[in-house]
Amino acid sequence: MAQSPKRRANLLGARIRAWFEGRTSGTGSDAAPGPGEDLERELRRTQAQLVEARAEITALRRQKGDLRPALARVLKKTDEELLAYRYCAVQPAEDTCEWEAVTERCCLGGCDMGVYTFSAEREALLFSALLEAIGYRPDHNTACSSCYAEYRKDRIETT
Structure with a gap:
């Protein structure tokens, strides 16, 4: 499972502190640097990872802030504007007085x-x-369970 950038930055900071404490206290497994070890290179690499994680956190915060005006614009749209551009299929529900928004379709049967x-x-x-507005992208090449079962049955029968 992917870690959040903030958690990753905290873990990197903790690893750096633990690494230096182990080197200075003589109790860590890395207490005595072996011949040829490049401490400066390791430190620069870890610092670069920390900077990268912090930049990612900043970008995510900025993206979250940019979302508010986009959502406000959507909520202010008239019915005509909403009808003119539909991101996903909007249709009357079968046998009810309700409406459905369909975000994905089966790649095998179009369900x-x-x-x-x-x-x-x-x-x-x-x-x-x-x-x-939030940048949702539906999964592609996804099949519903009934179409996939039929597909598998047909594949097994032909082989």
Whole structure:
């Protein structure tokens, strides 16, 4: 599992402190530097990783701040503007008075996957526009379980 940049920076800082404490106290496994060890190079490499993690944290904070105006613009859109551009399929739900936003389709049979139900069309359109504003990208080459089972059955029968 990937660690957050902030956690990674904290762990790197702790590793650097532990490394230096072990070298100076004589109790660590690295207490006596072996011949040919380049302490300066190791320190520079670790410092570069720490700087990189801090830069990543800053970029993520900036990205989070840039999201607020984008979301505000989406929420201010009129029904006509929302209808003009749909990021994902918005359709009436079968057998109900509700609306669906479909975020993914099965690559084998075209089945609706990732279906979210809303009580009004505007809510489904807003959901679609908000997904686009936050940069959501649906998975590609994803199959639903029933189509995949049928595909596997056909593959086994032909071999």
